[in-house]
Amino acid sequence: MTRLEHVNVTVADPDATAQILCQLFGWHIRWSGAAMETGRSVHVGSDDSYVALFSHGGDQAPAIDSYRTRAGLNHIAVVTDDLEGTEQRIIAAGYRPGAHQDYEPGRRFYFTEENGVEIEVVSYV
Known part of the structure; x- marks a missing residue:
């Protein structure tokens, strides 16, 4: 059997978003640290699966209409x-x-x- 381990989402502030998800869902931070190039990532979830919250650092592109964009996160x-x-x-x-x-x-x-x-x-x- 194959299972989903994680999904990676770009956010403005990975630490702040992780804290909110912990508060709402009883999750915990599994890992946090430097990520690709100038980024930062926080992995938040359960022992079995998590959401990787990523910020590239610096300016970010504007949000898109995910339901109309191929490969958008709905x-x-x-x-x-x-x-x-x-x-x-x-x-x-x-x-x-x-x-x-x-x-x-x-x-x-x-x-x-x-x-x-x-x-x-x-x-x-």
Whole structure:
């Protein structure tokens, strides 16, 4: 069997984004340090998988409409056993969840964090 280990996303401030994801999802920082050229990267997630948060340093290109750009990142999905509790943490952190959906095989909602990355939160319980 093959499984997804990580996804790498460019953000403005990897440390700040990692702290938010730890707060919202109970994750931990697995590694952080210098990355390619002038960049910095923080790996945040669980023991089995993570999101690599990367910043090149200096000026960044403007965000794109990912749903209309080939190879664009449309969203990152996380699974939780406590959809309501996770949503309350997200609201308390100042985000606005939306697009609530309840269909097989689970219930879900979405929110967009400050880098413009859409995150889907899904529960299969």
